[in-house]
Amino acid sequence: MLLKCQIALIIILLVSCKSETISENKTIVILYDLSSSTNNGSRAKYIENTQLIINDLQPGDELVCEAITDKSVREKSIIHKLVSDPFQATTTNKIGKSAQENKAQKEFEAKRTQANLQIAQFIADTLQQFPQTDIFSALTLVRTVYDNFPNSKQVLIIMSDMLVSDNKYQFEKNTPTKEQTLAIIEALKKQSMMPNLAETTIYVVGADAGSNEKYYGIRSFWQTYFIATGTELPENKYSAHLLHFDE
Numbered sequence: 656m657l658l659k660c661q662i663a664l665i666i667i668l669l670v671s672c673k674s675e676t677i678s679e680n681k682t683i684v685i686l687y688d689l690s691s692s693t694n695n696g697s698r699a700k701y702i703e704n705t706q707l708i709i710n711d712l713q714p715g716d717e718l719v720c721e722a723i724t725d726k727s728v729r730e731k732s733i734i735h736k737l738v739s740d741p742f743q744a745t746t747t748n749k750i751g752k753s754a755q756e757n758k759a760q761k762e763f764e765a766k767r768t769q770a771n772l773q774i775a776q777f778i779a780d781t782l783q784q785f786p787q788t789d790i791f792s793a794l795t796l797v798r799t800v801y802d803n804f805p806n807s808k809q810v811l812i813i814m815s816d817m818l819v820s821d822n823k824y825q826f827e828k829n830t831p832t833k834e835q836t837l838a839i840i841e842a843l844k845k846q847s848m849m850p851n852l853a854e855t856t857i858y859v860v861g862a863d864a865g866s867n868e869k870y871y872g873i874r875s876f877w878q879t880y881f882i883a884t885g886t887e888l889p890e891n892k893y894s895a896h897l898l899h900f901d902e
Contacts, residue, residue: 680715680741681902682807683708684797687734687778688723688815688861690788694781697861701814702775704860704897708812709770711900714763715741717807719800720774723793723815724785734777737770739763788820791848794884798850809855810902816863817873827865830872839876840883853885856902859893 685708687701705720712718716739722732742759744752777783790813801809818826824839831839843849859877864870874893881888 680713680717680804680807681810682717682801682804683712683719683810683812683902684800685718685720685812685814686723686790686793686797687720688788688790688813689778689783690723690785690820692788692816692818693861694784697814697816697863698778698781700861700896701778704814704900705774705778706771707897707900709737709767709774711902712737712739712767714739714759717804718770720770721793721796722777722783722785723788723790735770735773737766739766787822788815788818790815790817790819791821791824791843794852795848795850797852797855801855808902809852810858811852811855812858812860812897814860816861817859817877818864826873826876830864830869831876833875833879836876836879840880844883849884851885852881855884855886857881857886857888857892858897858900859888860895860897862893862895 685705689698693701709718716737718735718737720734720736722734724732742756744755746752746755797811801807820827840849862870862874864873874890877893878888878890
């Protein structure tokens with residue numbers, strides 16, 4: 656009986672140590688809709704929500720922010736990129752390790768401050784405006800970012816009303832029916848424009864539409880779309896404002 660208790664205690668200690676030492680890094684991609692429809696106050700919300708996301712970053716995380724343009728697939732518009740290394744002490748001396756950790760934390764805080772400032776300046780500049788919202792093309796580029804950081808947790812935040820506006824689709828005018836949704840997805844697959852987003856956590860911030868019925872219709876389209884990419888878009892992660900972010 657005593658031997659069993661000792662073994663159980665060892666297992667508990669090993670599991671506890673493992674949980675304390677393992678910290679999963681994350682790669683966050685934020686896509687910003689900067690079309691004319693964002694001049695209604697959406698940009699201020701984008702800035703506020705971005706600050707919540709940046710404040711959640713830890714050393715070892717990556718952040719890539721891009722604008723959704725009218726020709727996203729042919730022209731990447733990177734707003735800001737933050738890449739950081741996890742803290743690794745080069746000494747076992749307690750005082751020296753603490754000093755290194757404090758220095759590393761200050762350097763990381765400076766990166767977060769710079770990211771907040773640069774992103775806010777870009778989004779607040781209404782001259783940075785694009786005539787269309789080519790969300791489909793922008794999403795095809797997300798996979799390439801995650802492929803560069805294969806060992807990170809993948810998080811995608813889309814700050815947009817999610818009303819696609821490109822040369823082929825105009826969701827503001829026509830909300831896709833179930834049949835049209837499946838047809839659009841099939842057409843995107845044939846054009847190799849359906850990214851593999853398996854194991855990616857999706858957030859939509861800034862979702863909007865002209866009526867409740869249209870809002871739910873657009874949300875339904877995107878829920879079906881993301882299932883086709885290999886992931887899911889839960890209802891509590893599709894909203895006008897980022898209520899909670901803890902990844």
